Amino acid sequence: MKHLININSLDIDEINQIYNRALEFEKGIRKANHINSHVVNMFFENSTRTKMSFEMAENKIHTNKYDFTADTSSIQKGEDLYDTINNLSAIGMNVVIMRHSDNKLIEKLCAKSYFQEISFINAGSGTDAHPTQALLDFYTIKKHFLNLYGKTLVIVGDVGHSRVAHSNINLLKKFGMKIRCAAPENLIGEKIEGVEYFTSLREAFEQADIVMALRIQRERIQEKIDFEEYIKNYQITKDNLPYAAFLMHPGPVNRDIEISSDVLELQNARTILNQAKNGVYVRMAVLDMILTAQGL
Amino acid sequence: MKHLININSLDIDEINQIYNRALEFEKGIRKANHINSHVVNMFFENSTRTKMSFEMAENKIHTNKYDFTADTSSIQKGEDLYDTINNLSAIGMNVVIMRHSDNKLIEKLCAKSYFQEISFINAGSGTDAHPTQALLDFYTIKKHFLNLYGKTLVIVGDVGHSRVAHSNINLLKKFGMKIRCAAPENLIGEKIEGVEYFTSLREAFEQADIVMALRIQRERIQEKIDFEEYIKNYQITKDNLPYAAFLMHPGPVNRDIEISSDVLELQNARTILNQAKNGVYVRMAVLDMILTAQGL
Amino acid sequence: MKHLININSLDIDEINQIYNRALEFEKGIRKANHINSHVVNMFFENSTRTKMSFEMAENKIHTNKYDFTADTSSIQKGEDLYDTINNLSAIGMNVVIMRHSDNKLIEKLCAKSYFQEISFINAGSGTDAHPTQALLDFYTIKKHFLNLYGKTLVIVGDVGHSRVAHSNINLLKKFGMKIRCAAPENLIGEKIEGVEYFTSLREAFEQADIVMALRIQRERIQEKIDFEEYIKNYQITKDNLPYAAFLMHPGPVNRDIEISSDVLELQNARTILNQAKNGVYVRMAVLDMILTAQGL
Numbered sequence: 001m002k003h004l005i006n007i008n009s010l011d012i013d014e015i016n017q018i019y020n021r022a023l024e025f026e027k028g029i030r031k032a033n034h035i036n037s038h039v040v041n042m043f044f045e046n047s048t049r050t051k052m053s054f055e056m057a058e059n060k061i062h063t064n065k066y067d068f069t070a071d072t073s074s075i076q077k078g079e080d081l082y083d084t085i086n087n088l089s090a091i092g093m094n095v096v097i098m099r100h101s102d103n104k105l106i107e108k109l110c111a112k113s114y115f116q117e118i119s120f121i122n123a124g125s126g127t128d129a130h131p132t133q134a135l136l137d138f139y140t141i142k143k144h145f146l147n148l149y150g151k152t153l154v155i156v157g158d159v160g161h162s163r164v165a166h167s168n169i170n171l172l173k174k175f176g177m178k179i180r181c182a183a184p185e186n187l188i189g190e191k192i193e194g195v196e197y198f199t200s201l202r203e204a205f206e207q208a209d210i211v212m213a214l215r216i217q218r219e220r221i222q223e224k225i226d227f228e229e230y231i232k233n234y235q236i237t238k239d240n241l242p243y244a245a246f247l248m249h250p251g252p253v254n255r256d257i258e259i260s261s262d263v264l265e266l267q268n269a270r271t272i273l274n275q276a277k278n279g280v281y282v283r284m285a286v287l288d289m290i291l292t293a294q295g296l
Numbered sequence: 297m298k299h300l301i302n303i304n305s306l307d308i309d310e311i312n313q314i315y316n317r318a319l320e321f322e323k324g325i326r327k328a329n330h331i332n333s334h335v336v337n338m339f340f341e342n343s344t345r346t347k348m349s350f351e352m353a354e355n356k357i358h359t360n361k362y363d364f365t366a367d368t369s370s371i372q373k374g375e376d377l378y379d380t381i382n383n384l385s386a387i388g389m390n391v392v393i394m395r396h397s398d399n400k401l402i403e404k405l406c407a408k409s410y411f412q413e414i415s416f417i418n419a420g421s422g423t424d425a426h427p428t429q430a431l432l433d434f435y436t437i438k439k440h441f442l443n444l445y446g447k448t449l450v451i452v453g454d455v456g457h458s459r460v461a462h463s464n465i466n467l468l469k470k471f472g473m474k475i476r477c478a479a480p481e482n483l484i485g486e487k488i489e490g491v492e493y494f495t496s497l498r499e500a501f502e503q504a505d506i507v508m509a510l511r512i513q514r515e516r517i518q519e520k521i522d523f524e525e526y527i528k529n530y531q532i533t534k535d536n537l538p539y540a541a542f543l544m545h546p547g548p549v550n551r552d553i554e555i556s557s558d559v560l561e562l563q564n565a566r567t568i569l570n571q572a573k574n575g576v577y578v579r580m581a582v583l584d585m586i587l588t589a590q591g592l
Numbered sequence: 593m594k595h596l597i598n599i600n601s602l603d604i605d606e607i608n609q610i611y612n613r614a615l616e617f618e619k620g621i622r623k624a625n626h627i628n629s630h631v632v633n634m635f636f637e638n639s640t641r642t643k644m645s646f647e648m649a650e651n652k653i654h655t656n657k658y659d660f661t662a663d664t665s666s667i668q669k670g671e672d673l674y675d676t677i678n679n680l681s682a683i684g685m686n687v688v689i690m691r692h693s694d695n696k697l698i699e700k701l702c703a704k705s706y707f708q709e710i711s712f713i714n715a716g717s718g719t720d721a722h723p724t725q726a727l728l729d730f731y732t733i734k735k736h737f738l739n740l741y742g743k744t745l746v747i748v749g750d751v752g753h754s755r756v757a758h759s760n761i762n763l764l765k766k767f768g769m770k771i772r773c774a775a776p777e778n779l780i781g782e783k784i785e786g787v788e789y790f791t792s793l794r795e796a797f798e799q800a801d802i803v804m805a806l807r808i809q810r811e812r813i814q815e816k817i818d819f820e821e822y823i824k825n826y827q828i829t830k831d832n833l834p835y836a837a838f839l840m841h842p843g844p845v846n847r848d849i850e851i852s853s854d855v856l857e858l859q860n861a862r863t864i865l866n867q868a869k870n871g872v873y874v875r876m877a878v879l880d881m882i883l884t885a886q887g888l
Binding site for chain 1: 334360362363364376379383384385386387388389
Binding site for chain 3: 068087090093
């Protein structure tokens with residue numbers, strides 16, 4: 001693997017390979033030591049969880065990690081960033097892990113970068129893609145269900161602005177899962193082929209092996225959100241959550257908006273923390289595969 | 297040791313154990329290697345010295361260190377922080393080192409955290425407690441005097457707002473020291489049993505083996521401070537500092553306010569830099585004991 | 593070597609020693625392991641490239657690195673910084689790498705620091721000096737030309753505000769190079785003995801083995817800059833760049849101001865990225881020499 005920009009570029013074999021390698025890391029039967037490699041974290045959008053998760057993965061595979069803390073205002077234009085990355089490549093960086101509000105910037109940089117030596121990992125690009133999140137969700141689901149074929153996932157909430165939803169739909173459809181989205185009209189976004197859309201949570205939940213609540217992306221929503229209305233119709237509560245459903249959320253949860261606090265304290269909400277835990281192993285696997293492909 | 301939240305939770309044996317371990321680290325006869333452990337520094341109040349000291353301790357015992365740089369405004373509420381820490385625990389953090397302006401937040405988080413695996417070290421909580429500072433002051437005093445029983449410590453200045461004073465009083469009383477505080481009425485704060493209070497520096501200094509000046513906590517004082525009046529009555533100078541007294545200050549010193557510059561250049565003001573030096577060994581000891589208790 | 597404050601303090605032998613050591617690091621025939629040393633990066637002016645380059649050098653020689661992120665406003669005065677550095681030295685820092693807008697602050701700190709144990713590296717001081725940049729430029733030139741004697745360097749642009757130009761002139765004159773500066777009157781600054789000054793780029797370029805464009809230091813220029821006029825007369829383009837000239841720039845380039853984009857895409861503009869690459873080896877050499885001199 002040279003880059004990880006979005007799920008489309010991965011075939012089923014590669015996804016399974018990432019899954020297996022992550023599992024080996026989790027079980028402690030695989031170790032990696034990339035002491036001669038250098039990885040830079042470039043987060044242009046706020047992040048605590050994803051960034052810390054990548055940092056932990058970096059430490060666990062013993063790469064050297066760098067924090068690129070740009071004054072966001074001074075480095076918004078793609079052109080400047082292109083020069084910066086050429087420079088980082090020149091001094092010896094091997095991997096750039098980037099989060100940016102622009103949907104397609106990473107792809108453009110990756111295509112242009114004329115050193116051809118540095119690899120990119122997309123840690124979240126606008127509303128478009130968040131491939132390592134989808135891979136860790138896949139890992140979490142597959143560990144629990146083993147076989148995904150025919151299982152139904154209901155994604156609830158701000159689907160339109162969610163790179164998590166978009167990457168998950170891309171990935172899980174490859175494995176034969178049925179995808180439903182339940183959201184108010186104004187948060188549905190552009191409809192995706194092969195996905196069923198509901199405005200009624202109750203109807204969507206009539207079939208649900210997995211429920212994935214999404215964070216409402218306030219920072220990407222222009223119009224005023226009617227939270228009272230949202231909570232009434234889409235909050236996941238003890239009452240509406242299907243009995244056997246596997247509950248997921250990419251975090252951070254807006255407590256008592258997307259999910260009620262009492263559900264969060266339930267045993268089965270631990271899945272959300274398991275997603276976080278699994279993220280480290282999946283990111284170790286991705287980084288390990290990319291660095292190994294570079295001979296490092 | 298599971299957590300280090302305040303001095304009250306430590307008995308004399310544990311304090312002596314920390315002292316001995318720190319001494320072994322200083323002498324180089326003890327080494328620690330916690331390469332499989334992960335420690336996150338969460339400083340919600342500005343800090344250079346304490347944070348750098350913890351970072352050096354972390355490097356010296358070979359743990360993996362992380363910097364949690366939160367936008368303070370977005371993460372002030374305890375509830376959010378609780379979710380954040382559960383997440384950090386889930387991804388594999390073993391220790392949280394936290395400084396926060398809230399006197400009791402760390403205690404609350406520590407009690408609530410439902411993973412039960414992560415340890416907390418209080419690196420300064422409001423005006424309440426700063427246990428590693430008290431431990432390093434104890435270390436500094438004990439190395440010099442060997443026996444603390446019956447020795448008199450005079451704490452000078454902003455006692456009321458000082459977590460350093462509060463933790464030191466808690467700790468040093470356990471070892472039979474006599475504690476005096478010299479401060480203007482408005483900086484004395486709530487009086488503590490067994491401590492003598494003076495508004496006259498001269499009177500307090502009539503008996504003084506150790507003089508500990510405190511930083512005036514401008515950020516915690518609402519009313520206007522009359523610095524001229526403070527300097528006249530409480531600044532430590534060549535003239536009023538008792539001849540044989542051992543001078544301490546937790547740093548950073550407001551030069552020519554709490555202590556005159558000429559005193560700072562004296563040989564015996566080097567104690568202040570020794571406190572800084574000793575802090576690294578004491579923090580190594582605390583971290584080493586906590587990580588060892590976790591089997592790491 | 594105890595400190596690296598400016599080029600004046602280095603003789604020809606020391607410069608050649610740095611060159612040789614950097615070359616050995618680049619070729620991989622020298623390794624360094626300073627695992628028991630501690631280096632703190634204190635950048636009071638924005639920097640991505642120089643800071644990342646130092647960080648990579650620090651990782652490659654296996655020192656422990658620290659990031660001093662001061663609230664610039666609270667720590668502008670030399671006096672405060674003096675206490676801070678004494679404290680950093682006390683806790684065990686071995687080297688301070690400092691960038692500051694004040695031309696002479698580092699020299700003053702270095703002279704005053706009474707611990708006498710900590711070393712300073714100047715990573716850029718105001719408009720005055722940037723010795724590691726000059727050393728990496730020397731390294732880049734010498735690797736290409738082998739013998740510098742009699743070669744002509746034309747420095748183009750904001751010479752007056754450029755610490756890069758000042759340090760390069762100091763260094764390259766020692767090796768018998770001819771130095772020309774081409775700049776508009778208002779950017780020439782104080783003239784230096786032995787340097788030829790031109791306001792016509794064409795005339796300056798009549799003799800030019802090496803062309804070094806400088807970044808326009810907008811942050812240090814009070815009056816309004818007429819960029820149109822600058823571009824017309826001083827931009828380096830395919831048309832005016834002498835055929836065989838070796839093109840350099842300390843970066844970051846203001847594209848289409850100092851150098852036209854089409855020149856930047858030329859093969860010979862790769863030198864600029866080579867400068868960046870070489871910077872890591874030169875900084876490894878400097879750090880290695882300083883730490884070795886400390887017995888670390």
